Amino acid sequence: MKGLLFTLPALALIVLIVFIPIVFTFYLGLFHVDLKTQSAPVFVGLKNYIKLFTDQRVYQALSNTTFFTAASVSIELILGLSFALLLNKRFRFRGLVRTSSLIPWALPTVVTALLWKWIFNDQYGIINELLFRIGLLRDYKAWLGQTNTAMFSVIAADVWKTTPFITIILLAGLQMIPAELYEQSKVDGAGSLKQFCYITLPLLVPSILVALLFRTLDAFRIFDLVYIMTGGGPGNSTETLSSYTYKTLFSFLDFGYGATLSCFTFSCILIISVVYLVFLKRGYEY
Amino acid sequence: MYHLIIICFFSCLLTCSKKTEKQTTITWAVGKDVTGAQRELVEIFQKQNPLVKVNMMEMPESATTQHDVYVTYLAARDPSIDVYSIDIIWPAEFASAGWIIPVDEYIKESEKSEFLQGPINGCTYKNKLYAIPWFTDAGLLYYRKDLVSSPPKTWQELIQVAKILQEKHNIYGFVFQAQQYEGLVCNFFEYLWSNNVTSIDDIDSPEAIHALQLIVDIIVKHKIAPESVVTYKEEESREVFTSGNAVFLRNWPYVWALAQKSIVQNKVGIAPLPHFPGGKSSACLGGWNLAISKFSKNKDVALKFVKFMTSFEAQKIYAIKGGRLPTRKAVYIDKEVNKFAPYYKELYRCFISARPRPVSPNYSKISDILQIEIHKALTQKKTAKDSLKAAKEQIKKIL
Numbered sequence: 001m002k003g004l005l006f007t008l009p010a011l012a013l014i015v016l017i018v019f020i021p022i023v024f025t026f027y028l029g030l031f032h033v034d035l036k037t038q039s040a041p042v043f044v045g046l047k048n049y050i051k052l053f054t055d056q057r058v059y060q061a062l063s064n065t066t067f068f069t070a071a072s073v074s075i076e077l078i079l080g081l082s083f084a085l086l087l088n089k090r091f092r093f094r095g096l097v098r099t100s101s102l103i104p105w106a107l108p109t110v111v112t113a114l115l116w117k118w119i120f121n122d123q124y125g126i127i128n129e130l131l132f133r134i135g136l137l138r139d140y141k142a143w144l145g146q147t148n149t150a151m152f153s154v155i156a157a158d159v160w161k162t163t164p165f166i167t168i169i170l171l172a173g174l175q176m177i178p179a180e181l182y183e184q185s186k187v188d189g190a191g192s193l194k195q196f197c198y199i200t201l202p203l204l205v206p207s208i209l210v211a212l213l214f215r216t217l218d219a220f221r222i223f224d225l226v227y228i229m230t231g232g233g234p235g236n237s238t239e240t241l242s243s244y245t246y247k248t249l250f251s252f253l254d255f256g257y258g259a260t261l262s263c264f265t266f267s268c269i270l271i272i273s274v275v276y277l278v279f280l281k282r283g284y285e286y
Numbered sequence: 287m288y289h290l291i292i293i294c295f296f297s298c299l300l301t302c303s304k305k306t307e308k309q310t311t312i313t314w315a316v317g318k319d320v321t322g323a324q325r326e327l328v329e330i331f332q333k334q335n336p337l338v339k340v341n342m343m344e345m346p347e348s349a350t351t352q353h354d355v356y357v358t359y360l361a362a363r364d365p366s367i368d369v370y371s372i373d374i375i376w377p378a379e380f381a382s383a384g385w386i387i388p389v390d391e392y393i394k395e396s397e398k399s400e401f402l403q404g405p406i407n408g409c410t411y412k413n414k415l416y417a418i419p420w421f422t423d424a425g426l427l428y429y430r431k432d433l434v435s436s437p438p439k440t441w442q443e444l445i446q447v448a449k450i451l452q453e454k455h456n457i458y459g460f461v462f463q464a465q466q467y468e469g470l471v472c473n474f475f476e477y478l479w480s481n482n483v484t485s486i487d488d489i490d491s492p493e494a495i496h497a498l499q500l501i502v503d504i505i506v507k508h509k510i511a512p513e514s515v516v517t518y519k520e521e522e523s524r525e526v527f528t529s530g531n532a533v534f535l536r537n538w539p540y541v542w543a544l545a546q547k548s549i550v551q552n553k554v555g556i557a558p559l560p561h562f563p564g565g566k567s568s569a570c571l572g573g574w575n576l577a578i579s580k581f582s583k584n585k586d587v588a589l590k591f592v593k594f595m596t597s598f599e600a601q602k603i604y605a606i607k608g609g610r611l612p613t614r615k616a617v618y619i620d621k622e623v624n625k626f627a628p629y630y631k632e633l634y635r636c637f638i639s640a641r642p643r644p645v646s647p648n649y650s651k652i653s654d655i656l657q658i659e660i661h662k663a664l665t666q667k668k669t670a671k672d673s674l675k676a677a678k679e680q681i682k683k684i685l
Contacts, residue, residue: 035361036647038384122514123526142514145465147665233466234516235662250354251650253361253383 022266029260035253048260057236057244058264065240068151069219072158076215077208079159080166085200087167088174098171105164113228116157120144120229147237150230154238158225162218166211173207174200206280213276217269241265310587312368313341315359317352317574323608330603331594338587349373349468353650360385360579368582369592372417374408374573374642375468375649381411382647386577388414392589404571405613408642416577418596419613421604423572424640425476426633428527428535428545431555439567441477441500441560444534448510451533459510461523462536464501466661469519471643471653472570473536474660477501479568479641480561486644486652486685490671490678497562498670502663516664538572542627543609556629558636571640573613611637648684655680 029048031041052058087098104112119126120143131137143153181199190198223242226232232239232247245265249258319325319342328340345352353376359367360383372380380386393415398406405419429437433451438444448459463469477497478489488494505511515523520537527535528548535541536559545554558567576592578585594600601612606626617623618630618637644652655677663673 035357036379036383038382122512122517123522140514142512142517145514145517145665147667231466233661234665235667236466236658237667247654250357251350251654253357253379253650 022263025259025266026263029256029263031256033254033256033259035255041256044256048257051257052260052264057239058241058261060236061239061241061244062268064151064238065220065222065242068155068158068222068240069216072155072162072219073212073215075155075159076163076166077212079163080211081170081204081208083163083167084170084174087171101167102164104161105168107161109161109224110228112157112161113225116153116160117144117229120153144230145234147234150234150238154225154229157229158219158222161225162215166215169211169214170204170207173204176207177203209276209280213273213280216272216276220269220272221265241268308337309339310337310584311339311341312582312584312588312591313343313366314369314371314591315343315345315352315356315367316371317345317349318347319344321608323604323610326607327595327600327603330600331591334594335590338591340591343367345371356380360581363581365579365581365583368579368584368588370577370579371420371574372577374405374422374571374575375653377409377416377575377577378411378645379647379649380577381414381416385580386416387580387585388416389418389578389589389592390415392593393418400615401613402615402638404638404640404642405573405575408571408573408645409575409577411645411647417575418577418592419573419575420596421573421601421608421610422613422637422640423538423540423611424569424637425472425536425559425572426539426569426636427557427559428537428541429555429557430533430550430553432553433533434555437555437557438560440563441480442563444560445504445508445510448533449508452510455533457530458512458526458532459508460504460534460536461511461515461518461526461532463518463520463523464505464511464516464661464664465519465522466516466657467519468653468657470660471656472572474498474501474656475641475643476536476559476568476570477562480559480565482562482565484641486681489656489681490674495671495674498660498663498674500562502666502670505664506666516661539611540609542629556633558633566639567636569636569640571642573611646685651684652681655684 452459
């Protein structure tokens with residue numbers, strides 16, 4: 001009883017800041033609220049939600065978002081793990097390298113997006129210049145102007161920005177593995193590959209799951225990178241759930257449907273979180 | 287003793303309130319002041335009206351972002367902004383939402399006719415005028431007059447000339463704005479209208495498909511535009527032209543001043559856009575207008591400010607110092623203005639006949655649909671016919 005009383009203020013704050021807005025958003029989605037007309041909100045029940053499930057654009061956005069999330073998180077995991085293993089070794093200037101590897105993560109996403117927009121620029125971009133000089137490209141390519149390369153450009157920018165985040169979390173996890181385990185396995189005759197597979201990876205699983213949880217949730221809600229680099233194009237092929245929601249709310253002033261889309265994004269994220277948490281719980285049973 | 291104190295107290299109150307009663311501050315939300323002309327005009331107004339202070343709130347450069355900021359303020363009924371500068375495509379939307387007040391009663395019919403008809407039409411919703419046109423914009427054709435003797439009259443002519451000159455001088459033939467954003471719709475409408483398609487209901491007619499197919503051919507078949515033109519907005523396309531790398535450019539009047547300071551200065555000509563055989567040259571109407579917020583607490587002072595900014599004197603200063611097209615007909619024939627921009631007189635008929643995009647509260651949704659479908663056609667994800675058919679279906683659902 002005393003415990004509950006102690007946590008009551010914090011719980012009240014969470015209810016106020018988290019639960020009430022979510023419930024209100026769901027409630028708003030039950031109305032037709034179009035700010036362009038001066039009419040009062042009209043109660044339409046689940047009509048907005050039915051519209052959502054028949055909206056082709058939502059499925060396209062969901063597919064784009066899922067592809068983006070899967071691709072960028074997996075690449076970030078592999079790269080992040082490699083960097084973490086590297087940074088765990090002793091070498092000169094390790095402290096400096098560790099600190100500077102955090103710079104991409106520290107930059108505001110807007111700055112990163114503008115930076116990469118220029119890197120992929122067809123006339124003045126560095127990527128075109130480098131690939132042209134090496135001989136891999138015959139002509140300058142419009143990376144952000146073609147459907148098949150635009151998404152990869154955005155993924156590249158996201159990987160650059162958030163790999164340090166995974167690196168740091170995995171580095172912390174690596175440092176929690178007792179050194180004696182490695183020493184003992186050496187005595188038993190294990191090579192580095194066996195050490196990695198049987199000691200490092202299993203003990204790193206909780207950290208990996210935590211890093212993946214954070215990254216998946218963030219990648220699923222991606223907005224600023226896409227908004228600035230491509231604006232949803234070309235031919236709307238990089239539109240994500242968040243950017244479609246934003247457009248519905250602010251460009252079309254359709255707050256009822258926008259609230260519905262927000263709830264949909266929220267439910268997807270909720271499902272992803274639950275799946276991860278189930279794995280996390282199992283992961284701790286050692 | 288007490289009476290003395292009370293009398294002093296009340297007389298203090300009276301004098302204090304008298305001071306604050308006279309001084310008024312209004313806030314004006316406007317885009318970035320690149321030339322300093324906006325600040326100059328505000329100072330002139332403040333000098334003429336010593337009891338008024340104008341707080342110029344600079345908005346982000348992008349029109350879409352400005353729209354989103356305005357929506358945030360207006361949806362919350364915030365009275366802190368009195369005057370809004372709104373793009374020519376927003377008056378219908380803002381009026382329908384009840385965010386701006388009609389200004390018919392403050393402007394006489396005779397005064398209305400002193401303004402260009404296009405901008406006035408764009409600011410009119412349900413027969414009421416909701417904003418006063420401040421400066422206007424119209425799509426134009428820029429060309430290298432050192433390479434092209436006389437500007438092309440039809441699109442076919444432009445393609446032929448561009449092809450020849452492109453090979454000869456190793457530069458791009460034609461650049462314009464084809465990124466997936468509002469500017470793409472402006473470009474598209476110019477082709478559409480020049481083929482005599484004037485109603486949004488005919489967006490899937492054979493003439494409309496022919497117009498869209500021409501833009502696709504310009505990029506894909508004739509290759510007179512770089513394929514990266516589908517990522518160009520105004521500045522990217524302008525850069526290519528003013529750095530000497532293109533023969534033709536479709537853009538807004540602001541490029542003129544920049545071209546005179548670039549390496550192609552004195553080599554730039556301006557002309558009306560080409561048209562299809564049997565059609566008429568059509569420019570897309572742009573421009574910004576001043577509207578008064580419904581939630582403003584100083585509507586009369588705001589109106590005074592708006593009337594000043596759209597007066598003859600103010601528009602003349604803004605034309606010369608700010609390089610912006612005036613909305614009052616009289617400014618175009620002023621001697622000093624013509625000395626600064628001699629092309630105003632020649633292209634006056636262009637500006638007079640510039641057409642507005644569909645005036646509707648749902649325009650942003652219509653534009654979004656068109657942007658997506660047209661961009662799909664330009665990036666060859668769909669044929670021109672399929673894109674326009676899909677666009678027509680979706681637009682029908684809205685209207």
